[in-house]
Amino acid sequence: MTLVAEAFVDWGWIGDNLDEIWDKVAEHLVLTGIALGVGLAISLALAALALRFRRSYTPITWMTGTLYSIPSLALFAFLVPITGFTTLTAEIGLVSYTLLILIRNIVAGIDGVPPDIKEAAVGMGYGRLRLFFEIELPLALPVIVAGMRIAAVTTIGLVTVTALIGKGGLGFFILRGLQRFFSTVGSTEILIGTLLSVVLAVIVDVGLLLLERALTPWARRKVA
Amino acid sequence: MVSPVSDAMIRLEAVTKQYPGTMTPAVDELSLEIPEGEIAVLVGPSGCGKTTTLKMINRLIEPTSGEIVVAGERVTEMDQSELRRGIGYVIQQIGLFPHRTIAENIATVPKLLGWDKARTNERIDELIDVVQLEPEMRDRYPAELSGGQRQRVGVARALAADPPVMLMDEPFGAVDPIVRSALQDQFLDLQHRLNKTIVLVTHDIDEAIKLGDRVAILNVGGILEQYAPPSDMLREPANAFVADFLGSDRGLKRLGLLPIRNANLEMGPVVAPTAHPQDAHRVMEQYGVDWFAVAEGKRLLGWAPGTALETAPDVRSIPLQPYRTRIDVGSTLKEALDAVVSSRAPMTAVFDGDDYLGMLSADRISREIVQ
Numbered sequence: 001m002t003l004v005a006e007a008f009v010d011w012g013w014i015g016d017n018l019d020e021i022w023d024k025v026a027e028h029l030v031l032t033g034i035a036l037g038v039g040l041a042i043s044l045a046l047a048a049l050a051l052r053f054r055r056s057y058t059p060i061t062w063m064t065g066t067l068y069s070i071p072s073l074a075l076f077a078f079l080v081p082i083t084g085f086t087t088l089t090a091e092i093g094l095v096s097y098t099l100l101i102l103i104r105n106i107v108a109g110i111d112g113v114p115p116d117i118k119e120a121a122v123g124m125g126y127g128r129l130r131l132f133f134e135i136e137l138p139l140a141l142p143v144i145v146a147g148m149r150i151a152a153v154t155t156i157g158l159v160t161v162t163a164l165i166g167k168g169g170l171g172f173f174i175l176r177g178l179q180r181f182f183s184t185v186g187s188t189e190i191l192i193g194t195l196l197s198v199v200l201a202v203i204v205d206v207g208l209l210l211l212e213r214a215l216t217p218w219a220r221r222k223v224a
Numbered sequence: 225m226v227s228p229v230s231d232a233m234i235r236l237e238a239v240t241k242q243y244p245g246t247m248t249p250a251v252d253e254l255s256l257e258i259p260e261g262e263i264a265v266l267v268g269p270s271g272c273g274k275t276t277t278l279k280m281i282n283r284l285i286e287p288t289s290g291e292i293v294v295a296g297e298r299v300t301e302m303d304q305s306e307l308r309r310g311i312g313y314v315i316q317q318i319g320l321f322p323h324r325t326i327a328e329n330i331a332t333v334p335k336l337l338g339w340d341k342a343r344t345n346e347r348i349d350e351l352i353d354v355v356q357l358e359p360e361m362r363d364r365y366p367a368e369l370s371g372g373q374r375q376r377v378g379v380a381r382a383l384a385a386d387p388p389v390m391l392m393d394e395p396f397g398a399v400d401p402i403v404r405s406a407l408q409d410q411f412l413d414l415q416h417r418l419n420k421t422i423v424l425v426t427h428d429i430d431e432a433i434k435l436g437d438r439v440a441i442l443n444v445g446g447i448l449e450q451y452a453p454p455s456d457m458l459r460e461p462a463n464a465f466v467a468d469f470l471g472s473d474r475g476l477k478r479l480g481l482l483p484i485r486n487a488n489l490e491m492g493p494v495v496a497p498t499a500h501p502q503d504a505h506r507v508m509e510q511y512g513v514d515w516f517a518v519a520e521g522k523r524l525l526g527w528a529p530g531t532a533l534e535t536a537p538d539v540r541s542i543p544l545q546p547y548r549t550r551i552d553v554g555s556t557l558k559e560a561l562d563a564v565v566s567s568r569a570p571m572t573a574v575f576d577g578d579d580y581l582g583m584l585s586a587d588r589i590s591r592e593i594v595q
């Protein structure tokens with residue numbers, strides 16, 4: 001066991017490159033955060049459109065579904081001639097992949113708000129906007145956050161692919177490691193990149209779960 | 225603009241609702257007037273248009289034709305949200321906001337109306353008290369309450385901004401019969417103090433009779449079969465449908481509405497302690513019983529079997545047994561009848577507190593029904 005580990009892991013390299021590792025973790029988080037934030041904003045707008053005009057829901061899911069099904073490598077390859085080796089290129093791709101999941105969850109969450117609660121609100125004089133922001137959105141939160149968690153974990157994985165266009169966060173180590181695969185440093189880099197990426201995904205997932213708990217105290221306190 | 229108005233708080237004029245894609249109207253040319261401070265109950269079989277009628281009053285549903293006037297204004301000419309904020313609304317499924325505490329739920333309309341914090345808080349405390357919830361429930365979420373408690377919160381929420389008009393769709397529907405009966409009593413109690421104009425929907429005819437100053441019986445297709453105070457309706461149902469809907473125990477139900485206070489009490493086989501044994505024999509014969517009771521002024525001293533007279537020299541010296549079949553004058557004739565049939569005595573003694581007033585027999589009660 002130790003032998004194997006020593007053959008693949010260069011502990012010294014890790015110690016010497018802590019700063020760079022930390023930088024890439026930060027980059028990874030920033031790329032993910034922007035993708036989720038922008039994705040959520042676009043999804044909310046599109047979901048609101050779909051909820052207001054039911055007929056638009058099918059084309060919206062069809063479009064975002066198509067985006068979702070494009071292989072990520074192909075998408076970046078297609079974008080580079082247009083937007084170059086930039087963060088914008090990375091984010092266009094990353095955001096595209098969050099839309100389907102987020103829109104579906106927002107619409108499902110809001111559709112799942114019991115009609116009697118909406119009727120009570122309207123019957124007491126709530127307008128459309130107030131109903132959406134004060135009743136529907138908060139009640140849909142658990143379903144929306146569930147979508148955010150899936151989108152977050154997916155995005156954290158996808159960020160590594162953007163290493164190919166010069167971004168990539170922890171994907172940078174994986175890509176460089178592949179280029180010098182047969183050295184201990186190479187395998188160490190691949191291992192570090194992969195491992196930290198997984199750890200990030202788990203931390204963000206648990207973080208969102210805790211956020212949901214904090215935002216929806218009413219959903220847990222039940223009598224029986 | 226001034227609308228032609230009667231003094232009714234709510235007036236429906238030939239209101240019809242036909243849902244798109246349906247063959248027959250859900251509500252058909254319905255006209256009703258609800259005087260200020262009264263409870264009108266809409267009752268009828270499932271699907272007869274009760275909820276539809278109610279929702280047309282606060283414009284959750286727009287009528288196909290006809291006119292609805294609330295407090296002298298045509299609802300179609302009022303701003304929707306403003307109209308609704310001025311009408312207390314309790315929906316069929318309660319519809320509390322699960323993400324808001326009890327206090328926040330109650331504060332819904334005050335918040336929409338822009339009340340300040342202090343006034344809202346004061347009102348919340350007041351209402352929690354009014355609907356008899358515990359103050360510590362203030363900060364709980366709806367999921368942490370029982371069905372009956374939730375229903376009370378629903379009523380409190382509707383009352384929050386003290387609206388003159390309340391619409392209540394089966395407000396006590398989701399609880400068991402015992403809790404329901406308690407809630408109904410509380411509700412009546414409350415109404416005696418608040419004097420709201422209320423339209424209440426139910427499919428329980430007993431609830432309608434108990435709560436309504438007037439009852440509207442609707443038939444499938446939204447047809448009004450009869451609109452009358454419950455005791456009038458029970459005495460004289462307009463047609464076979466109404467009679468059938470009121471049930472075969474119509475007479476008994478009517479007894480439940482008649483207070484003993486308004487009935488003619490009987491003397492009964494009762495004598496004074498100073499009476500001669502002969503008098504006792506006479507009243508026993510008159511009422512066809514083999515016992516007699518002794519009363520002194522407003523005190524009922526007790527009763528004794530007729531055989532006791534054989535050995536005693538006078539009425540005063542006869543040992544009496546306490547008269548146990550008794551009822552308060554504040555009760556209904558139905559309760560009096562129940563007292564009679566569930567005891568062995570053929571008559572119940574009627575009291576006002578400790579004061580003896582007279583007797584009621586099953587015979588006497590049945591004569592009260594037809595009056």
Ligand SMILES: Nc1ncnc2c1ncn2[C@@H]1O[C@H](COP(=O)(O)OP(=O)(O)OP(=O)(O)O)[C@@H](O)[C@H]1O
Nearest residue numbers: 243244246250269270271272273274275276277427
């Ligand atoms: N949105 C709608 N579209 C079409 N038909 C409707 C709609 N809402 C109600 N109806 C129909 O109108 C009729 C009256 O419905 P309503 O809900 O007023 O009945 P209800 O008397 O309240 O019944 P329940 O006692 O079951 O609550 C029913 O036949 C119902 O199917």
Ligand SMILES: [Mg+2]
Nearest residue numbers: 274275276316
């Ligand atoms: Mg109904």
